[in-house]
Amino acid sequence: MSGIKIRGTGRCVPQHIVTNDDMAKIVETNDEWITTRTGIRHRHHCTGGENHTYLCTQAAKSALEKAGIRPEDIGACIVATLTADELVPAAACTLQRELGLPEDTLCFDLNAACTGFLFGLHTMECLLAASPRKYGLVLGAEVLSRILNWQDRGTCILFGDGAGAAVVEWRQEWPSIGAVLGTRGDNELLRVAGVETGEHSYIQMDGTKVFKFAVETVPHCMDQVLSKAGMTAADVDFFVFHQANARIIDLAVRKYHIPPEKYYKNIEEYGNTSAASIPLVLSELQDLGKIHSGSRVLVVGFGGGLTWGGALIEFA
Numbered sequence: 106m107s108g109i110k111i112r113g114t115g116r117c118v119p120q121h122i123v124t125n126d127d128m129a130k131i132v133e134t135n136d137e138w139i140t141t142r143t144g145i146r147h148r149h150h151c152t153g154g155e156n157h158t159y160l161c162t163q164a165a166k167s168a169l170e171k172a173g174i175r176p177e178d179i180g181a182c183i184v185a186t187l188t189a190d191e192l193v194p195a196a197a198c199t200l201q202r203e204l205g206l207p208e209d210t211l212c213f214d215l216n217a218a219c220t221g222f223l224f225g226l227h228t229m230e231c232l233l234a235a236s237p238r239k240y241g242l243v244l245g246a247e248v249l250s251r252i253l254n255w256q257d258r259g260t261c262i263l264f265g266d267g268a269g270a271a272v273v274e275w276r277q278e279w280p281s282i283g284a285v286l287g288t289r290g291d292n293e294l295l296r297v298a299g300v301e302t303g304e305h306s307y308i309q310m311d312g313t314k315v316f317k318f319a320v321e322t323v324p325h326c327m328d329q330v331l332s333k334a335g336m337t338a339a340d341v342d343f344f345v346f347h348q349a350n351a352r353i354i355d356l357a358v359r360k361y362h363i364p365p366e367k368y369y370k371n372i373e374e375y376g377n378t379s380a381a382s383i384p385l386v387l388s389e390l391q392d393l394g395k396i397h398s399g400s401r402v403l404v405v406g407f408g409g410g411l412t413w414g415g416a417l418i419e420f421a
C-alpha cells in the first residue's frame with residue numbers, strides 16, 4: 106500500500122472563444138465537418154495578457170483553495186506541458202514564484218504530450234513517498250494556439266488552450282493509483298520541431314494514423330488498469346478520457362458498455378488541449394459533483410511520443 110488521492114482541482118481557460126465558423130474564415134473547412142468528425146464546436150485561445158503562466162497560476166490557486174492546502178505544505182510541483190512560456194525557467198519554477206512555494210519544493214516540467222498529466226500523477230506518487238511534505242501539485246497546461254500551422258486544416262481546427270491542476274495527498278495506507286504507462290519513440294505520427302531543426306515549431310500530425318493508434322491504445326490501457334486492480338468496468342464509478350476526438354471516446358464507451366452517467370465529454374467546448382485535457386475534465390466533474398470522495402475514476406490518455414497510459418484515481 107501507499108498512494109495518492111486528489112484533494113482538490115482547479116482550472117483556467119482563456120476568455121476568447123474561437124468557433125468553427127471563425128476557423129472557416131482561416132482555412133477551408135466548415136462547422137459540419139468539424140462537428141461530425143471531431144465533436145469540437147469551440148476552442149479557447151489566449152489573447153491579450155493571457156499566457157501559460159497566467160493559466161497555470163489561476164488553475165493552481167483554485168486547486169489549492171478547494172483542497173484547503175497552503176503553498177508551504179506542497180512538497181513537489183510538476184507541470185506537464187509542451188508549450189511553456191519559456192524553456193528556462195521551467196513553468197513549474199515560474200509557478201513556484203507566483204504561488205510562493207518553498208524553495209525545497211521540487212519543481213519541474215514534464216513532457217509526455219497529451220499523456221503528460223498521467224505521467225505527472227505517477228511521478229508525483231513516487232516523489233511524495235520520499236518527501237517530508239505529503240501534498241503535491243500536478244498541472245497539465247498548454248497554449249497550443251502558439252504552435253499551430255494556420256494553413257493546415259487537418260490540425261489547426263483541433264487544438265485549444267487551457268490549464269487544469271490537482272492537489273494530491275500521499276498516505277501510506279492508501280492504495281496506489283496503479284498507473285500503467287508506455288512510450289514508443291516515434292516522430293512520424295505526431296511531432297513539434299525543437300531548437301535543433303531551425304523549423305517553425307508547430308504541430309505536425311498524421312491524423313488518420315494517430316486515430317488508429319488511439320482506438321487500439323485506449324482499450325489496451327483500460328484492460329491493463331482493470332486487470333492490475335482486479336476490477337471490471339462495472340466496478341468503476343467514472344471514466345475520464347483524453348479529449349482528442351469525440352469519436353475515439355464513443356468507440357470506447359460502446360466497447361465497454363459505459364452508461365452516459367459514467368463518462369463526460371467537454372471536447373465540444375475546448376477542443377484538444379493536450380496535457381490540460383484530463384485535468385480540465387476532472388476539475389469540471391468535481392465542480393459538477395459527478396465525482397466526489399470515494400469515487401473510483403479510471404483515467405486514460407494517449408498522445409505524441411508516442412505516449413499512453415491509464416490509472417485508477419480516487420478523490421480524498
Ligand code: UT7
Binds near residue numbers: 133134138258262379
Ligand atoms: O491528442 C493527440 C492525439 N491526436 C488525435 O488523437 C487526433 C486523431 N485523429 C483525428 O482525430 C482525425 O484523424 C482527424 C480529425 C484529425 C481527421 O479526421 P479523419 O476522419 O481521419 O479525416 P482525414 O484526415 O482522413 O480526411 C478526410 C477528408 C480529406 O479529404 P479527401 O482527401 O477525402 O478529399 C481531408 O482533406 O477530410 C479532409 N479534411 C477536412 N475537410 C474539412 C481534413 N481536415 C479537414 C477540415 N475541414 N478541417
